[in-house]
Amino acid sequence: MPALPEYRTRVLLENHGVPLVPAVFHDVIPDVLPEPVVFLKAQIPGATSRAGRGLVRRASTPNEISNGLKELLAEENCQGVLAAEAVDIKKEYYAACLLYFGDEENLPGGVLLFSPEGGTGIEERTGSLLKIHFSLLNPPSALAIASELPDIPRVNELADFLRRMINTFIGYKLTVLETNPIAVLSDGSHVAVDCRAEFEKHGVSRKNAHLFKVSANALDDSTPLEIMVDAINTADPAGTGFFRASRQKAPEGTVAVATNLCGGGGKMLWEMTTGGRDDIFSLNESDTSGGLSGFKSYRILRVIMSQPEAQVLILTGSGMAFQNQFHLASAVWKALRESATPLPCLLRFGGTDQEKAMELMNTVAENLPVKVKTFSPEIFPNAMVEHLSEIATDQRIKQEFTPEAGELAFEVETPPARFVYHPEKNPDGNEPLCIKECPTGFLQWSNGRITPNPEAKCIGCLVCETVSLIQGNGELTIELDLPGEVL
Ligand code: SF4
Numbered sequence: 001m002p003a004l005p006e007y008r009t010r011v012l013l014e015n016h017g018v019p020l021v022p023a024v025f026h027d028v029i030p031d032v033l034p035e036p037v038v039f040l041k042a043q044i045p046g047a048t049s050r051a052g053r054g055l056v057r058r059a060s061t062p063n064e065i066s067n068g069l070k071e072l073l074a075e076e077n078c079q080g081v082l083a084a085e086a087v088d089i090k091k092e093y094y095a096a097c098l099l100y101f102g103d104e105e106n107l108p109g110g111v112l113l114f115s116p117e118g119g120t121g122i123e124e125r126t127g128s129l130l131k132i133h134f135s136l137l138n139p140p141s142a143l144a145i146a147s148e149l150p151d152i153p154r155v156n157e158l159a160d161f162l163r164r165m166i167n168t169f170i171g172y173k174l175t176v177l178e179t180n181p182i183a184v185l186s187d188g189s190h191v192a193v194d195c196r197a198e199f200e201k202h203g204v205s206r207k208n209a210h211l212f213k214v215s216a217n218a219l220d221d222s223t224p225l226e227i228m229v230d231a232i233n234t235a236d237p238a239g240t241g242f243f244r245a246s247r248q249k250a251p252e253g254t255v256a257v258a259t260n261l262c263g264g265g266g267k268m269l270w271e272m273t274t275g276g277r278d279d280i281f282s283l284n285e286s287d288t289s290g291g292l293s294g295f296k297s298y299r300i301l302r303v304i305m306s307q308p309e310a311q312v313l314i315l316t317g318s319g320m321a322f323q324n325q326f327h328l329a330s331a332v333w334k335a336l337r338e339s340a341t342p343l344p345c346l347l348r349f350g351g352t353d354q355e356k357a358m359e360l361m362n363t364v365a366e367n368l369p370v371k372v373k374t375f376s377p378e379i380f381p382n383a384m385v386e387h388l389s390e391i392a393t394d395q396r397i398k399q400e401f402t403p404e405a406g407e408l409a410f411e412v413e414t415p416p417a418r419f420v421y422h423p424e425k426n427p428d429g430n431e432p433l434c435i436k437e438c439p440t441g442f443l444q445w446s447n448g449r450i451t452p453n454p455e456a457k458c459i460g461c462l463v464c465e466t467v468s469l470i471q472g473n474g475e476l477t478i479e480l481d482l483p484g485e486v487l
Pocket of ligand 1: 439441443460461463
């Protein structure tokens with residue numbers, strides 16, 4: 001997990017009203033040095049035990065401050081130095097929020113760890129920490145936290161501090177948030193003296209991205225296929241198109257499965273299916289849902305199928321998809337036709353037009369170079385995977401695809417596509433069947449040409465191309481560019 005250094009974690013805590021020891025961040029030596037006494041702390045993402053490594057220094061003279069800044073700024077991966085005011089600490093506590101994956105007594109959620117002894121050496125005392133499990137959707141009030149804490153002075157104030165930490169943890173979807181120590185000052189107030197956070201890159205919202213952009217190393221671990229999916233989403237933002245490749249290799253003896261999971265239901269069913277099995281390896285996480293276009297489904301599928309290790313593709317949702325399943329099947333068929341290395345597929349369609357989707361795939365299956373099996377929503381993924389070994393391939397099939405030349409009829413910007421008319425496939429010059437099949441009335445037949453209706457919108461469903469290829473003569477095709485090289 002990428003880690004946020006202290007100076008950035010402070011911003012998150014500050015935004016949720018957590019009191020912090022006064023400090024100033026310097027990424028160069030300032031013209032006016034901070035007033036002594038200060039603690040100079042090198043800001044290096046992921047660096048722990050900084051004091052022991054000489055990355056935290058007490059500086060009590062301008063000379064010490066100047067030299068300390070110079071030396072710490074020169075440390076490898078150092079983003080800057082935090083100069084924190086030396087405060088009068090009477091007592092130290094420790095607190096952390098972590099993601100919790102559940103046990104016999106507690107559902108998955110968060111856990112607040114607290115110790116009335118903070119400071120260094122907390123690692124050795126982890127067994128004695130107080131644990132307060134909490135729901136991420138309904139976290140405990142400060143009052144409820146106070147009732148769990150030991151008998152310590154100003155317990156309600158401390159509980160309010162901890163509740164604000166929980167708010168920060170949930171609000172920014174962190175995986176770890178640690179404050180060590182929380183200092184009790186001579187006036188009895190609490191301040192965070194040191195803090196750090198870890199996060200999952202895909203949990204960072206766009207509006208908060210600037211808070212998490214810590215360094216190229218920390219954030220830019222995206223694979224080329226993930227970067228491609230980001231670009232697909234930028235060009236066609238409607239609906240969810242999520243893809244994350246596993247950072248591990250498929251273990252020997254497992255079937256390496258590329259997944260196109262649709263919505264939370266699809267993900268849950270797939271995890272229930274594979275959770276107890278060590279013979280199936282998911283190469284990626286994915287989610288295509290929320291009413292995405294067929295164009296976007298096609299593009300994401302091309303990315304998913306491009307994983308070189310993949311032996312088979314599995315596509316499933318909850319069984320009640322919002323996306324029209326015929327549109328999805330059209331995208332799958334197009335991806336299988338146009339991929340240079342198509343994958344055998346197990347496809348489970350469930351939702352509007354699921355029968356049409358299965359009928360389409362069953363109709364085209366015999367002309368595909370890979371095996372394709374379709375399933376209705378009554379068949380769950382745990383039964384689908386019984387067919388994995390019979391269709392999985394050790395050697396990827398290779399095919400050539402070159403878009404057929406034709407006349408560019410028009411282009412659509414969102415969702416992006418080029419519509420190509422093939423007049424030689426329509427020698428009589430009559431209106432092709434696909435025009436009437438467009439569900440939005442976007443396609444028109446005008447003076448022997450396919451034109452867009454300015455009063456209507458293209459929803460990127462692919463129905464026109466599918467109908468043209470299945471029921472017509474291939475008069476209309478759609479070219480969907482990808483933002484990079486895929487297999
Ligand atoms: S032109 Fe019509 S049928 Fe074709 S993709 Fe757009 S909305 Fe669908």
